[in-house]
Amino acid sequence: MPIIPDTPENLNSPENPDTPDTPSWILNLEDIEKDFVFHHQQGTIMTVFNGFSHAFYPGKATILSGPSGSGKSTLLRMIYGTYKTESGHIRVRHQGREVDVAGASPALIYALRRDTIGYVSQFLRVVPRVSALDTVIEPLLARGVPQNEAAGAGRTLLERLHIPSTMWHLSATTFSGGEQQRINLARGFIAPYPILLLDEPTASLDLKNRETVIQLITEALKNNTCIIGVFHDPADHRSFADQVIDLSTHRCQETLPS
Amino acid sequence: MTSAPDLSPPPLLKVAHLCKFFGRHMGCHDISFEVCPGEVIGVVGESGSGKSTLLNCIAGRLRPSNGSVCFKTPDGMEDLCRCDEARMRRIIRTRTGYVTQHAAQGLKMHISAGGNIGEKLMAAGTRHYGKIRDAALMWLDKVEIDPGRIDDLPSTFSGGMQQRLQIAANLVTAPEILLMDEPTSGLDVSVQARLIDVLRKLVFSLNLSMILVTHDLAVARLLCHRLYVMKQGEVVESGLSDQILDDPRKPYTQLLVSSVLKP
Numbered sequence: 372m373p374i375i376p377d378t379p380e381n382l383n384s385p386e387n388p389d390t391p392d393t394p395s396w397i398l399n400l401e402d403i404e405k406d407f408v409f410h411h412q413q414g415t416i417m418t419v420f421n422g423f424s425h426a427f428y429p430g431k432a433t434i435l436s437g438p439s440g441s442g443k444s445t446l447l448r449m450i451y452g453t454y455k456t457e458s459g460h461i462r463v464r465h466q467g468r469e470v471d472v473a474g475a476s477p478a479l480i481y482a483l484r485r486d487t488i489g490y491v492s493q494f495l496r497v498v499p500r501v502s503a504l505d506t507v508i509e510p511l512l513a514r515g516v517p518q519n520e521a522a523g524a525g526r527t528l529l530e531r532l533h534i535p536s537t538m539w540h541l542s543a544t545t546f547s548g549g550e551q552q553r554i555n556l557a558r559g560f561i562a563p564y565p566i567l568l569l570d571e572p573t574a575s576l577d578l579k580n581r582e583t584v585i586q587l588i589t590e591a592l593k594n595n596t597c598i599i600g601v602f603h604d605p606a607d608h609r610s611f612a613d614q615v616i617d618l619s620t621h622r623c624q625e626t627l628p629s
Numbered sequence: 630m631t632s633a634p635d636l637s638p639p640p641l642l643k644v645a646h647l648c649k650f651f652g653r654h655m656g657c658h659d660i661s662f663e664v665c666p667g668e669v670i671g672v673v674g675e676s677g678s679g680k681s682t683l684l685n686c687i688a689g690r691l692r693p694s695n696g697s698v699c700f701k702t703p704d705g706m707e708d709l710c711r712c713d714e715a716r717m718r719r720i721i722r723t724r725t726g727y728v729t730q731h732a733a734q735g736l737k738m739h740i741s742a743g744g745n746i747g748e749k750l751m752a753a754g755t756r757h758y759g760k761i762r763d764a765a766l767m768w769l770d771k772v773e774i775d776p777g778r779i780d781d782l783p784s785t786f787s788g789g790m791q792q793r794l795q796i797a798a799n800l801v802t803a804p805e806i807l808l809m810d811e812p813t814s815g816l817d818v819s820v821q822a823r824l825i826d827v828l829r830k831l832v833f834s835l836n837l838s839m840i841l842v843t844h845d846l847a848v849a850r851l852l853c854h855r856l857y858v859m860k861q862g863e864v865v866e867s868g869l870s871d872q873i874l875d876d877p878r879k880p881y882t883q884l885l886v887s888s889v890l891k892p
Contacts, residue, residue, distance in 0.1 A: 410880035411887065452869065454876045477855055477869055478665070498829075498851060499822035512833075 396426040396464070397565055397597045398450065403459035403473070405445060419445050422459070425616065429565065432588065432598040434608045437618035443601040444493070446618070447568040449473075450599070451490045452480040463487060463566065485513050490568040491559035495551040497543045503554050504529065504539040510562040521561075528557040531583055549575045560587045567591060569600035573607050585610060639701060640665050641724070641805050641838055642687070647696035649682050656682035657862045660696070664806060667836040671853030671870065673843060673885070679862040680842040681810055687840065688808050689721040700724045701805075722752070726799025730811040732791030736783045736798065742769065743779040745798045753802045768797035772827050789820030793827055800831065806838045813848050825851055846889050850874055858882045 405420040419442040427433055435443040448454040449472070450461055456473035463470055465487045470479060484490075489510070498506065504525050511521035529539055532553040538546070543554050552575050559567065569588075573581045588598060589611055602608045608615075640663040649656035657679035664670055672680045685691040687698055689709055699706040700720050709717050729735040736745050743765040750761050766776045772793035774786075783791050792812055799807060812828075813821045825848060831837055832852075843849055849856055849870060856873040858866045858881065866879045877883045 407876075408878070410883050448875070453871045455868075455872060455878070480869055481854070496850075498826075500826040501829075 395428075396462075397429045398427040398464075398599075399460075399462040400425045400427075400450075401460040401462065403449065403461060404457040405442070405449060405454065406457055420449075424459075427566070427597050427599060429597050430592055430595040431613040432592055432600065432608070432611050434612045434615045435599065435601050435618055436605070436615055437620075441618040443618055444570050447490065447570050447599065447601065450566070451488055451568055452483065485510075487564060488566045488568065489559050489562070489564035491555055491570060491572050493570045493574065495543060495555040495558075497546075497551065499544055500542055502540045503534065503543045503546070506543060506554055507557040507561055510558060514562060516562075524561055525557065528561055529554075531587075532557055533580060533583070549577065549580070552576060553580060556584060556587070560591065563591070563594055564596060566597045566599070569598065569602075571601050571603050574603040581607065638666050641701045643697075643699040643706065644687065645697045645699070647683065647686055647698065648694045649679075649686055649691060650694045655679075655862045656691075657686070657859070660857075660864055662857060662864075662867070664838050664840065666805065666838055667832065668855070669832055669839045669841060669853045671841050671843060671849040671856045672859060673846060673849050673856055674859035675844060675885070678859040680844075680859050682862075683859070684808055684810055684840060684842050688725060688727050689717050690727075723802070724804055724806060726796075726802075726804045726807045728792070728795050728799055728807065728809040728812050730814060732783065732788065732795050735795040736791060738782065738784045740782070741780045742774070742783055742786070742794055745783060745794060746801050749798055749802050764801055765797075768801050769794075771800075771831070772797045773823065787820070789816050789824055792816065792824055796827070796831070800835070800837075803835075806840065808840050810842045811844070812841070813843065813845060821848070828852060846874060846886065858885065 401424050402422045403420050403424070404422060405418070407417045407419065409415045409417070435446060437443055445454060449456050452472050452475060459473060461472035463472060463483065465483055470483070472480070472483065475483070495506075504522060507529060508521040508525040511524060512518065526536075526539065530536075534550065534553055534557075538550070543551050546554065552572070556572055559569070559572075573584050576584065585607065592598060592611060600608065642664040644663070645661045647660045648658050660683055662670065672683060674680050682691065686693045693710055696710070698709040700709065702720060702724065707716070707720055709720060712720070727735070737748070740748070743762060746765040746768050747761040750764055755761055755764075762779070765779055769776045769779060774790055774793055774797070778786070783794055786794060796807070813824055816824065828839070829852065832839060839852070841849070841852060853870045856867065856870050857864050858873060858879070860881045866873060866877065866882045873882060874886055877886045
């Protein structure tokens with residue numbers, strides 16, 4: 372797979388124009404804008420995106436790079452619908468139709484998150500008293516997969532991520548950072564999604580588990596998942612990345628009210 | 630809450646332009662929202678923001694000054710504000726459950742745990758004693774209370790158990806919407822975690838809808854799909870729980886979110 376260097380030349384130039392000959396995009400960002408207004412800090416306005424556009428294709432992996440604060444996680448959260456989009460469109464092909472995450476109704480966001488967009492956050496949000504296995508299989512149950520079938524898939528995945536079976540029925544509250552991250556990854560990879568967002572999924576993992584994650588990513592790409600990820604260590608993504616977007620070139624200024 | 634409800638069926642409850650005045654004081658003003666099957670709605674805000682007033686209007690405990698509260702019934706959408714007292718009571722009894730902050734207000738402390746559950750069933754028309762007792766045993770088990778305690782008085786239960794008993798007593802008649810006013814406050818955290826876990830399981834297994842009034846944003850994040858932020862009787866911001874808590878827009882919501890202590 373070609374490795375594209377992190378240069379601004381690669382930006383905003385989708386190699387697959389939306390023509391009948393090439394696969395059409397699964398996710399298309401059009402002129403998106405994002406500001407954060409801090410009402411209790413003298414009304415400071417922070418503009419993170421000011422007219423960013425990019426198309427993403429099935430089976431391709433895109434790495435977001437740039438220094439911290441350049442909007443990598445913000446972009447993932449906007450695509451997932453957690454951060455509201457000021458203006459522009461986040462178009463997604465969802466179950467055969469084109470929808471827009473920007474301004475989507477809660478009903479549509481629920482459906483998108485269940486069937487189309489997966490997201491592995493930087494940290495697992497642990498729910499007390501819910502076992503690691505139940506945490507992992509929740510996305511499958513939400514799609515109506517029977518409990519025993521989902522549990523089987525969950526056990527296989529936890530084994531691959533080297534979580535000892537003695538821990539499967541414990542709540543992840545007391546797990547180490549690396550263990551929690553693996554539970555989070557298992558939860559993200561258990562159900563196939565057309566789009567998978569990864570926010571530093573390998574940050575607190577050892578080499579062995581990192582390799583497993585790279586394998587999981589490669590398998591997902593073969594299944595035509597579009598992967599968009601932020602990776603702490605650039606060495607991690609050399610093996611599978613199709614393109615790198617350097618967000619520092621899109622960085623906008625902080626505006627203080629006059 | 631992550632497992633998402635399916636919102637294709639019509640809403641169970643539609644609140645439109647709801648207002649409640651207490652004399653010249655405004656309890657809540659121009660509130661509109663819908664609740665779909667399996668959806669958990671959180672109403673957050675500080676004390677006195679009108680959260681409980683809103684809940685009491687939906688529960689038929691307060692008569693709204695204006696607006697409508699429509700429940701889905703076998704006869705179509707029926708507006709509490711436009712039907713007679715008897716009809717209103719019937720809709721409330723069959724469609725909703727109401728869990729109060731203080732279990733003593735929601736339970737009869739001088740009758741047994743089983744009696745508290747069975748009473749609701751009898752009110753709904755069940756007469757067979759064996760069936761009532763079986764239902765009580767099953768519900769005690771569902772809310773993680775030892776069924777062996779069926780004949781004990783609720784006053785011998787811990788605060789968390791009383792809250793779970795209250796939930797069982799409300800759900801035994803299979804209402805579609807459970808209304809809850811600060812059900813977790815006053816409980817210590819381990820007890821609170823258990824209550825939340827029980828509620829999560831019930832929502833998933835029964836496709837139950839809930840409206841949860843709380844001032845605890847962590848509880849709201851764990852349980853609710855959507856949040857309504859209230860201040861001085863009005864909804865200042867609403868959206869998916871993660872949108873409200875991770876990207877709050879309005880000054881008041883930002884203040885509320887940034888004021889939470891994170892352990």
